[in-house]
Amino acid sequence: MTVTVGLLVQLEAKPGKEDELASFLEAGRALAMQESGTVTWYAFRTGLSGFGIFDTFETEDGRQAHLAGEIAKALGEAAPDLLARNPEITSVDVLAVK
Secondary structure, three states: OOOOEEEEEEEEEOOOOHHHHHHHHHHHHHHHHOOOOEEEEEEEEOOOOEEEEEEEEOOHHHHHHHHOOHHHHHHHHHHHHHEOOOOEEEEEEOOOOO
16 A cells, blocks of 8 residues: 555634534544545544544545545535634645554
8 A cells, every 4th residue: 555645624613613614623523534546535623613524545546536525515515604714725745654
């Protein structure tokens, strides 16, 4: 298995919605487990209102399938209620993996 690409998604919760966003992200793990093209999927918190997702893929096709998949759809539906601003999605090339 060779991981070559990834996504870094930065999220900011609306005031008072931090716990709901954390729960939403924790529940996202179950959806990520169903994606055959997603090698790793991490949800994390960077402060009071800052959150993020980092995931990796073997191929660009895997990354695109993820972007069109259930997690992205669920985030799109929840975003107006939970997020202070649109998600910042950055495509990355993975240079090294341990």
